[in-house]
Amino acid sequence: MTAQQLPTRRTVLNSAGIAAVTLCLGGCAAATSGTSSTTSGSSGGNTVKAAEIPVGGGKIVGSFVVTQPKEGSYEAFSYLCTHQNLPVQEVTDAAIVCGRHGSSFSLADGTVLTGPATTALAKATVTVDGDTLTIS
Numbered sequence: 001m002t003a004q005q006l007p008t009r010r011t012v013l014n015s016a017g018i019a020a021v022t023l024c025l026g027g028c029a030a031a032t033s034g035t036s037s038t039t040s041g042s043s044g045g046n047t048v049k050a051a052e053i054p055v056g057g058g059k060i061v062g063s064f065v066v067t068q069p070k071e072g073s074y075e076a077f078s079y080l081c082t083h084q085n086l087p088v089q090e091v092t093d094a095a096i097v098c099g100r101h102g103s104s105f106s107l108a109d110g111t112v113l114t115g116p117a118t119t120a121l122a123k124a125t126v127t128v129d130g131d132t133l134t135i136s
């Protein structure tokens, strides 16, 4: 093989880029095809069955946290922790928890229970329609 037959650096990089994009598309599709019951509604909100939200607890639904602090009373917040704007990871029967640096937030109103966050989670809107909650 002569030097003229060897692929140029640009050709190699282009091929690698195409391969990476192809792998990402396949992998990303697989990553988003889980069994989550969360769907996007026509209004751009997320929906979840009310029965999936435990009394005295909650669930992360799309980019929101939905809680039911008292039976039949639903609240929703952005899932972005106000410390560094990263997603919270867990909802327990005591709090909405961001395990990145230890902040936790009230199930009832999203206020800070423990820092380092100093600001409440951003409030979202829950609309109840039968047994379905739409969060936006």
Ligand code: FES
Pocket (backbone or CB within 6 Å): 081, 082, 083, 084, 085, 086, 098, 099, 100, 101, 102, 103, 115, 116, 117
């Ligand atoms: S990003 Fe949540 S505690 Fe730091």
